[in-house]
Amino acid sequence: MEPVDFAEVLAQIDVETERLGWTMEQRREHLIKNYGKRSLTLLTEVELLEFLQYLASQPTRALDEIFIKTSSKQSRNLLPPRRTTRIPQLLRISTSSRIPHGY
Known part of the structure; x- marks a missing residue:
């Protein structure tokens, strides 16, 4: 049996909690x-x-769970704090998909 690299286990725990x-x-x-x-x-x-x-066995949260729009302060507190430093790849607009000027 191969020894377990616990530095990797700790890193993977960070990935999963994120x-x-x-x-x-x-x-x-x-x-x-x-x-x-x-x-x-x-x-x-x-x-x-x-x-x-x-x-690892827990399902990834659905987008509608993450981006709930509500006026309830209690519901907003259940969501993780917003991170503005990283832009998801899906939201980046490629140069080929830009709308031409004048529209």
């Missing part, structure tokens, strides 16, 4: 609830692998 849209507080709450520990560094190797497996 994919799910979890905040650090949400991750911490999950760790406390399920493992009684506040940090990834306190988990055993087995617990780290279990946590990664759990995250």
